[in-house]
Amino acid sequence: CGRGLASRARGMGSQVIVLEVDPLKALEASMDGFDVMPMEEAIKIADIICTATGNKTVISVEHFKKMKNGCIVSNTGHFNVEFDYGGLVKIAKNRRHMRDNLEEITLEDDKKLFILGEGRLINLASAEGHPxxxxxxxxxxxxxxxxxxxxxxxxxxxxxxxxxxxxxxxxxxxxxxxxxxxxxxxxxxxxxxxxxxxxxx
Incomplete structure (x- = not known):
């Protein structure tokens, strides 16, 4: 899932950064021409973040605090546990419904984050399923x-x-x-x- 996402995003002109915990997969991503770095580095420079891990709490509340203003966050890998949406809501200064499946969350420092589909699988929550x-x-x-x-x-x-x-x-x-x-x-x-x-x- 993540490999296809990275490949398609790059094909559409994105500069893609891959985050990995598996050394072999990280090496493969690097050899495929992607930048590879830890979350702590990538989280500060990313404009769009899409999880595709199949794991839990890949993005924590502390990560949300370090994101750029205007960052868009979504999930395409697993259930709505890949990032801590509930924790993000708790620290939100303000929440605003922008449109279906798009929420603007303002943090205490007035930074705005845009959350797609409340962290649910974005291709199912915000689209018509698999193409x-x-x-x-x-x-x-x-x-x-x-x-x-x-x-x-x-x-x-x-x-x-x-x-x-x-x-x-x-x-x-x-x-x-x-x-x-x-x-x-x-x-x-x-x-x-x-x-x-x-x-x-």
């Missing part, structure tokens, strides 16, 4: 996985299975076709090479 260009692939995957289970009834041992690669490939190919995107195809020689260790160093 169709994502859900069509998800539903296709579910439908074809169900068909696979029916066709293989009695042949599979009890357990959890990943969706067969052929189904993922077929869905991806259909999606590309619907978007008018063409890609190259491996030659038979290339397929044989990739399937063996008989050539190369």
């Amino acid at each position: 169709p260009d994502v859900m069509d692939m998800s539903f296709a995957n579910q439908a074809l996985a169900a068909e696979f289970l029916v066709q293989n009834q009695g042949k599979l041992a009890t357990g959890v299975y990943t969706v067969p690669q052929e189904l993922d490939d077929m869905i991806a190919a259909l999606k590309l076709k619907s978007l008018g995107i063409k890609i190259d195809v491996l030659t038979e020689e290339q397929k044989r090479y990739l399937a063996s260790w008989n050539e190369g160093t």
Whole structure:
């Protein structure tokens, strides 16, 4: 979720800073070209903050106090516990309803913060859910996985299975076709090479 958010935000022209607790994910973000830094540094310079962690109280009341005036805060990762909205409300000097799912909170120092969706999942609270260009692939995957289970009834041992690669490939190919995107195809020689260790160093 966070990786896609960062990528899409950068694609729309944002300068994205990634905050991580996982060393490997932080390194991946850095190698993908994102700035990576701790919350204490990022919180002071961010114009828009969107949590995508799946964890609790990632943004505390103390963090809210350090944010820039006019900072916009939202959550796209988990339930409404990712940031301490309740704690923020308690220290608010003033609260103003700006429009549906947008609240202006003024702190004691007259700093204004803009909270989207009261900390609930923003793509569900303030929009119409997941976009169709994502859900069509998800539903296709579910439908074809169900068909696979029916066709293989009695042949599979009890357990959890990943969706067969052929189904993922077929869905991806259909999606590309619907978007008018063409890609190259491996030659038979290339397929044989990739399937063996008989050539190369």
